[in-house]
Amino acid sequence: xxxxxxxxxxxxxxxxxxxxxxxxxxITHLIGPKRKTTxxxxxxxxxxxxxxxxxxxxxxxxxFVVAILFVLFDVEVIFMYPWAVNFREFGLxxxxxxxxxxxxLLLGFIYVIKKKALEWD
Amino acid sequence: xxxxxxxxxxxxxxxxLGLFKAKQALLPISVLGLVAALALAIMEWNSNAxxxxxGMMHFDNFAVxxxxxxxxxxxxxxxxxxxxxxxxxxxxxxxxTLILFALSGIIVMVSYxxxxxxxxxxxxxxxxxxxxxxxxxxxxxxxxxxxxxxxxGAFSTGFLLFGIALIYGASKSFDLAVIxxxxxxxxxxxxxxxxxxxxxxxxxxxxxxxxxxxxFWTPDVYEGAPTLITAFMSTVVKIAGFAAFLRLxxxxxxxLQDFWMPTLLVITILTLFVGNITALYxxxxxxxxxxxxxxxxxxxxxxxxxxxAASTNAIFIYAAAYAVSSITAFxxxxxxxAKTGSENFEDFNGLAKSNPFLAFALTVAMLSFAGIPLxxxxxxxxxxxxxxxxxxxxxxxxxxxxNAIIGVFYYFKVIVAMYFKDNQTKQIATPAYFNFVLxxxxxxxxxxxxxxxxxxxxF
Amino acid sequence: xxxQIVFYVFAAIAILSGVYVVASQNLVRSVFMxxxxxxxxxxxxxxxxxxxxxxxxxxxxxxxxxxxxxxxxMLSSKDSLDNIVNLKKEALSANRIPAxxxxxxxLVILIYAILLADFEQLDWIKSNKLLIEKAxxxxxxxxxxxxxxxxxxxxxxxSILLMMTLVGAAHLARKEPNND
Numbered sequence: 001x002x003x004x005x006x007x008x009x010x011x012x013x014x015x016x017x018x019x020x021x022x023x024x025x026x027i028t029h030l031i032g033p034k035r036k037t038t039x040x041x042x043x044x045x046x047x048x049x050x051x052x053x054x055x056x057x058x059x060x061x062x063x064f065v066v067a068i069l070f071v072l073f074d075v076e077v078i079f080m081y082p083w084a085v086n087f088r089e090f091g092l093x094x095x096x097x098x099x100x101x102x103x104x105l106l107l108g109f110i111y112v113i114k115k116k117a118l119e120w121d
Numbered sequence: 122x123x124x125x126x127x128x129x130x131x132x133x134x135x136x137x138l139g140l141f142k143a144k145q146a147l148l149p150i151s152v153l154g155l156v157a158a159l160a161l162a163i164m165e166w167n168s169n170a171x172x173x174x175x176g177m178m179h180f181d182n183f184a185v186x187x188x189x190x191x192x193x194x195x196x197x198x199x200x201x202x203x204x205x206x207x208x209x210x211x212x213x214x215x216x217x218t219l220i221l222f223a224l225s226g227i228i229v230m231v232s233y234x235x236x237x238x239x240x241x242x243x244x245x246x247x248x249x250x251x252x253x254x255x256x257x258x259x260x261x262x263x264x265x266x267x268x269x270x271x272x273x274g275a276f277s278t279g280f281l282l283f284g285i286a287l288i289y290g291a292s293k294s295f296d297l298a299v300i301x302x303x304x305x306x307x308x309x310x311x312x313x314x315x316x317x318x319x320x321x322x323x324x325x326x327x328x329x330x331x332x333x334x335x336x337f338w339t340p341d342v343y344e345g346a347p348t349l350i351t352a353f354m355s356t357v358v359k360i361a362g363f364a365a366f367l368r369l370x371x372x373x374x375x376x377l378q379d380f381w382m383p384t385l386l387v388i389t390i391l392t393l394f395v396g397n398i399t400a401l402y403x404x405x406x407x408x409x410x411x412x413x414x415x416x417x418x419x420x421x422x423x424x425x426x427x428x429x430a431a432s433t434n435a436i437f438i439y440a441a442a443y444a445v446s447s448i449t450a451f452x453x454x455x456x457x458x459a460k461t462g463s464e465n466f467e468d469f470n471g472l473a474k475s476n477p478f479l480a481f482a483l484t485v486a487m488l489s490f491a492g493i494p495l496x497x498x499x500x501x502x503x504x505x506x507x508x509x510x511x512x513x514x515x516x517x518x519x520x521x522x523x524n525a526i527i528g529v530f531y532y533f534k535v536i537v538a539m540y541f542k543d544n545q546t547k548q549i550a551t552p553a554y555f556n557f558v559l560x561x562x563x564x565x566x567x568x569x570x571x572x573x574x575x576x577x578x579x580f
Numbered sequence: 581x582x583x584q585i586v587f588y589v590f591a592a593i594a595i596l597s598g599v600y601v602v603a604s605q606n607l608v609r610s611v612f613m614x615x616x617x618x619x620x621x622x623x624x625x626x627x628x629x630x631x632x633x634x635x636x637x638x639x640x641x642x643x644x645x646x647x648x649x650x651x652x653x654m655l656s657s658k659d660s661l662d663n664i665v666n667l668k669k670e671a672l673s674a675n676r677i678p679a680x681x682x683x684x685x686x687l688v689i690l691i692y693a694i695l696l697a698d699f700e701q702l703d704w705i706k707s708n709k710l711l712i713e714k715a716x717x718x719x720x721x722x723x724x725x726x727x728x729x730x731x732x733x734x735x736x737x738x739s740i741l742l743m744m745t746l747v748g749a750a751h752l753a754r755k756e757p758n759n760d
Contacts (some may be wrong), residue, residue, distance in 0.1 A: 003629075004627050
């Protein structure tokens with residue numbers, strides 16, 4: 001049984017990380033040289049050519065397939081974790097049960113590959 | 122249980138058949154598989170006394186009856202799908218697969234004995250429907266329907282889950298039997314969070330079955346989704362929703378009737394009036410069917426309000442009558458739409474001259490919707506009202522009768538259009554599958570209407 | 581005492597960042613603030629002795645869902661996002677009334693529940709309190725035993741759910757062969 005106290009190191013680490021970022025940013029801001037900037041200076045340098053349009057064009061939907069698949073397998077892995085912890089205890093039955101679970105998902109995955117949903121061109 | 126396994130495996134088989142280009146085999150195999158699943162379900166009639174899988178699922182007679190009616194309706198929908206999906210896309214197998222997966226979720230929903238099963242079943246059903254509503258990827262209305270359905274569905278699932286969590290918090294169990302025992306053990310002093318959980322579950326389930334005031338999504342989704350999917354949603358899915366609703370309330374919450382009855386009563390009356398009065402003003406036939414499905418949800422809620430021994434039977438008969446009539450209506454709508462390109466009432470003008478059989482089938486379906494004697498719809502309404510009268514909800518029945526009369530007006534609009542308005546339309550070619558489905562629905566409607574004793578004493 | 585303070589700090593962060601997520605006009609900022617919300621809720625799960633849920637929260641939501649959300653925002657065209665920002669200027673338009681009513685109703689119901697419920701008096705909490713000192717097995721272990729034992733059927737059904745989602749996602753998001 002893990003008590004909330006066991007997670008204290010994580011909070012510590014979080015605080016240290018945040019503190020480090022804040023500190024370094026603050027110090028560089030204080031001791032670094034200051035430059036005067038204008039709006040023109042802040043624009044992206046495009047070899048002297050005026051910038052046209054927006055960099056954020058709509059991307060191909062293929063990226064979303066990958067992202068969705070990632071989330072789905074993420075969920076699957078979470079289900080495997082409690083099984084893996086007690087792997088020995090469950091024995092053969094647990095193995096079969098897990099294989100049915102994974103087999104179903106594997107069938108889905110084979111479908112996705114066969115359907116060429118992951119092909120890039 | 123075997124029904125569930127057969128349907129799940131069937132879905133995967135169909136998916137892979139599509140992958141290996143066996144397109145001609147998809148429909149026969151789906152239908153054959155469903156017939157096998159149906160046979161397996163009926164074989165379990167009266168054979169399961171206790172829940173299985175550590176109380177997860179109980180395939181009792183209730184589950185057998187509602188699974189059978191859902192499977193039969195799905196078979197009818199499949200028969201209508203011949204050449205329908207091919208027009209939308211090349212990937213036909215996915216549509217069959219998704220419908221079959223939705224059906225497996227529905228089997229879980231009608232046979233659950235544990236709230237976790239209810240949730241998983243509901244999710245399987247809903248998620249596949251979100252996808253199915255949006256299968257016309259280039260059609261704006263279809264996309265809108267899918268997105269709207271998804272947002273509303275996710276929202277309502279949130280309510281349902283919150284309710285389940287609170288009920289668990291009070292009773293420390295997802296198991297229906299344990300929750301029922303918790304209620305029985307405490308004639309007074311049930312924890313307040315139990316009541317709150319109950320209210321949230323009512324809200325979630327009312328969202329799912331499309332009862333007012335949680336019906337906002339229904340018309341847009343039903344209109345935007347492809348007609349065949351709408352047919353599936355407004356029949357099978359609605360029946361499954363009511364089966365789940367009824368199962369939960371009759372097993373767990375029956376002793377608390379004093380608490381939830383007023384809430385459901387208000388919802389029922391609102392649903393009846395909103396559905397019927399809005400349906401009166403529709404010019405689009407599909408949208409009219411969407412609103413009429415809201416009002417039918419109201420009639421079915423009736424039997425839950427008057428929860429008693431007769432409720433299951435009443436909802437079963439009503440659902441059967443409603444399902445076959447809806448299938449007929451949507452089948453005719455699909456044919457008319459394929460012919461004229463739109464779904465308004467004028468498109469039905471003169472149908473009686475050009476296609477007497479179509480017109481007759483649709484007329485019987487509309488009469489059944491309206492609850493005219495000698496059709497199944499009348500028997501359904503009769504049993505539902507009877508269940509309510511048994512509990513002395515006389516004035517509630519009066520309201521329902523008023524609504525039934527309002528319903529007659531808009532159902533007759535289409536009949537009038539078919540028989541008394543002229544239009545030079547050519548004959549619509551009816552494929553054999555359609556004739557078969559229409560014939561079966563017609564026979565079921567009339568047989569149930571004339572000899573209701575077939576299914577009136579099932580439970 | 582310290583535990584309580586940390587708990588309230590987490591709760592406050594969760595609520596405030598949640599309000600920011602909803603109220604912010606800038607969607608990308610909302611998404612980044614949502615990271616904070618989810619992480620602090622994960623912290624609250626730890627306080628509820630549900631470390632597995634906390635872990636799930638971080639792996640799936642922070643690691644998966646949020647990354648996908650960012651994908652969607654970063655990869656879709658900026659113009660369409662700007663339109664969304666312009667849309668929601670009126671605070672109480674007719675479109676929002678149902679949402680407002682439902683939200684307030686839910687809030688009232690939940691407050692009612694929290695005020696009336698006496699969690700200390702629930703039977704099973706009373707009996708579990710006696711057990712809590714004795715419990716030595718870990719949370720993950722218990723969850724594993726339950727998933728593989730009592731909840732086996734829902735567990736296998738979840739594989740069906742995930743597979744169906746896979747098929748649907750691949751189907752909806754795939755490339756049309758000729759023109760899309």
